[in-house]
Amino acid sequence: MHIAITGNIGAGKTTLAQLLATHYGWDVLYEAVEGNPYLADFYGDMERWSFNLQIYFLNSRFEQVKTIRESGRSVIQDRTIYEDAYIFASNLHRSGNMSERDYETYRCLFDNMVSTVQAPDLMIYLRADLPKLMGQIRKRGRSFEQSIGEDYLDSLNVLYEEFAREYTAGELLIIDVNELDYANRPQDLQHVIGRIDERLGVNS
Ligand SMILES: Nc1ncnc2c1ncn2[C@@H]1O[C@H](COP(=O)(O)OP(=O)(O)OP(=O)(O)O)[C@@H](O)[C@H]1O
Secondary structure (H helix, E strand, C coil): CEEEEEECCCCCHHHHHHHHHHHHCCEEECCCCCCCCCHHHHHHCHHHHHHHHHHHHHHHHHHHHHHHHHHCCCEEEECCHHHHHHHHHHHHHHCCCCCHHHHHHHHHHHHHHHCCCCCCCEEEEEECCHHHHHHHHHHHCCHHHCCCCHHHHHHHHHHHHHHHHHCCCCEEEEEECCCCCCCCCHHHHHHHHHHHHHHHCCCC
């Protein structure tokens, strides 16, 4: 089984992926932040590094999808290949930080890759408003992320909502996390697990 968690920067995907992996005994595939050769430069100058970073993420996400398919195990994935293209790259293009020709090249490559990809059995979208996202980004304190502004997160949120409305490739579960603190409140984690069990048809 392939479960994926999707959501804006700071929505709490990584924490939830860990907790669910422990609860269900699933393997977990994280998004590589350490060792990403472009991320810090990208936040310093998006126009210069947008294409490089998107190619890097696209390739690493494609590799993950292959790993999931080949493993034959139940895996939970922290962010999907769809978000790279439909949210991040699209936003960079719309905001003028990725040129038309770079975006065209990127999208052709993405379309080719995604035509070979199977959608997750369940996609969990963590919906969060700006105060929640800003709070979590500040709290985790990665230096290169401190320049992230509300405008950037807001335009990503608009695209996330569009994506959730239009996503038809597989099952989608939307969880509003604004009032949840599953890292510290066991009852909040139970609530999320209950929603997932219900969707997967598991009796808890
Ligand atoms: N395709 C992409 N384009 C631009 N930035 C990206 C892309 N994919 C991931 N990132 C950035 O890489 C970093 C990944 O960090 P991380 O894995 O902790 O995810 P996150 O989005 O902060 O998730 P969460 O807080 O929900 O766990 C973030 O700054 C994220 O926005």
